[in-house]
Amino acid sequence: MSGLLAITLNARLRPLDRGEIFEDPLQEILDVEAPGSQVCGGGTQMAANGEPSCCDIDVELHGDQEAGLRLVVHTLESIGAPKGSTARLGDREPVSFGVAEGIGLYLNGTDLPEEVYATSDVNELISALQSRLADRGRIFSYWQGPTETALYFYGQSAATIRDLIQPVLAEHPLAQNHRLLSITPRG
Known part of the structure; x- marks a missing residue:
């Protein structure tokens, strides 16, 4: 059958x-x-x-x-x-x-100082974020739009992901003017 x-x-x-x-x-x-x-x-x-x-x-x-x-x-x-x-x-x-919750991190791709884009590496940012998350979450995918790039992180708790990545976002030049969105329902 x-x-x-x-x-x-x-x-x-x-x-x-x-x-x-x-x-x-x-x-x-x-x-x-x-x-x-x-x-x-x-x-x-x-x-x-x-x-x-x-x-x-x-x-x-x-x-x-x-x-x-x-x-x-x-x-x-x-x-x-x-x-x-x-x-x-x-x-x-x-x-x-489903078991995971997701966070979308939207990086500003047009409004930061030119030297930030010229001297910063998004892969370095991703590596720092992943290190902070350890086994509590991981990046599944990304999207590059006309004005911003989204990084999609999933793990057991969107709130935990948000809390863990905040210190990196506060310091990394590419994270200036970022947006964080919950991308899965709670439940």
Whole structure:
């Protein structure tokens, strides 16, 4: 027996990051635990400004559909699927799942002094932020828009991520005039 499982991840991810963080590890588990089942599609939904808003993964399940649904949800949560994600098996009601909360850090890309852009490295900032977070969160993806760059961090608690990264943001030149937004629902 086979069926389509349509997953919507409440995650702001570039397609490459969606594949690397969620699809590839999910396929590895499916290969072992649900032979014949496979990730068969995916997409990224974009806001009007081109920023990712969420993403989809389609899985063709073979065998016990309920067991397959449980396996997929468990696997995605173990990777860090954000709260507010859903999985729909066929035409059934969607199942809500997710364990992570997210923070979007929006860096000003146009209004800082020119020397800041000329002498600062965003990768250095990302490394400092990741060091502060340690195992409490990590960057999943980013988006570069016309006036700002967004870095998307996910972890168990958006408040913890916010608190941990504040000292870095207060000191790093590229973090001047930044915005922080919660990007997942609480729950």
